[in-house]
Amino acid sequence: MTTSAGTPIRLLGIDPGSRITGYGIIDVFGPEIHFVACGVIKSTPSQKFPQRLKELYDGINSVVITHKPSHAAVEDIFFAKNPKSALKLGQARGAILMAVMNNYLPVDEYTAKQVKQAVAGYGQASKGQVQHMVRVLLGLTSSPSEDASDALAVAICLANHLGGSV
16 A cells, blocks of 8 residues: 555544544555554643634644644544533544544544454454554554554554555
């Protein structure tokens, strides 16, 4: 999965949250994947919710502008025990998706099960197993935070679905 010039494809994976959103950037060069960056965007808990959504939007927008990915993927909501939390997460995902789409990036969505299957080979893998496999697949010396690791897993899932052989 490379461009005609043989340059790597840069992918952005996002693990959305209304308080903490993880992001992960990888480069894909043929069958190889390489770590570029990862981190989290934290909204300010003392802010009103609309302002927190703007912080998430601005944070993802900044990541896209800084790292210039060519494609993005966002983890899809699967379920939530608390309806109010589910609504807030849905609104956060909307702000995140708009930041990606306002930068004209194609965006895909994957369920947690699809992401776990792509990274750990098992759709019911634990968070710890996913973190471990992300570290191994990307050759990292230590595991990123849980949110950043989940976002890198989303990026790896995207690479798999786009035809990369990781």
